[in-house]
Amino acid sequence: MSYRTRLDKAFRNAPVIPISPCSRFCLISDCHRGDGTSNDNFLKNQNLYFTALKHYYTQGFTYIELGDGDELWEIHKMNQIIEIHNNVFWLLSLFHKQNRLYLLYGNHDLEKKAPGYSDHVCGTYFCTDSQCHKPLFPDLTFYEGLILENTCDKTRLYLTHGHQADFFNSVCWKLSRFLVRYFWQPLEHFGVLDPTSAAKNYTKKDRVEQLLSDYATRNDIYLITGHTHRPRLNADMPNYMNTGSCVHPRCITCMEIEGEAISLVKWTYDTKRDGTLYVHREVLTQLLLKNLLKHPNNTC
DSSP: OOHHHHHHHHHHTOOEEEEOTTOEEEEEOOOOBOOSSTTOTTGGGHHHHHHHHHHHHHTTOEEEEESOOBOTTTOSOHHHHHHHTHHHHHHHHHHHHTTOEEEEOOGGGGGGGSTTHHHHHSSEEEETTTTEEEEOSTTOOEESEEEEEETTTOOEEEEEOSGGGOHHHHTTHHHHHHHIIIIIHHHGGGTOOOTTOTTTOHHHHHHHHHHHHHHHHHHTOEEEEOSSOOOBOOSSSTTEEEOOOSOSSSEEEEEEEETTEEEEEEEEEEEOTTOOEEEEEEEEEEEEGGGSOOOTTOOO
């Protein structure tokens, strides 16, 4: 099966979500939430992420996670991640209650594609305030792909994680998981990076992004992914876009779709003149959706 076939499959039965000038969507990928140990790459940016998440909740955004939300290659059990980051999952549960939550799976949390995974594994969480279990994601479906369709001109945005263009992390994902869990994870303590990771190997990152870009161009669609951790929103080449990740050294990046614009946004720490530390939101790039060419019949 070629990478094109794998991407086609991701969108074949993907839900179509309507968007309008009144819609607000937040697209985030590659959180890699872990177990709170030194190997938890999410830990250093957890306050940035939680601040951003609260902003998007209070401002009425719909939250879409494009895969690799949880680090299930290094962590055996999802309940360990939920327990450590229960404040995050509490807030995500509020999005879910208001039907403003869509979660996709990537290669690092591909187990979520199993039928009934949400009810069996993510049905409840332990609330530290009330000291009891509460509903988390009842009846939630984890998707491989999602399509946002503009209600005005039928322009479509195709959303998926992007690992489908990475043979070793899609077809051979169980072998990759084994190597990460028992080989590369211990070596990270000594500064040895996993050469099979598209996020850590720049040669592989370039190759995967080129395949994704070629797929979007060949099919004449707008494709938004994560996986490589490298944010991208280019007015000259708008067919392929990337949200970046939440495990950058000093920031998290994401995309916002609001009104007539799609924006690449960075959340980072900054200081005021008096030295007070605060979380700063910065728009890096913005494109007007109306400037995207209309593709009323684009299908994969």
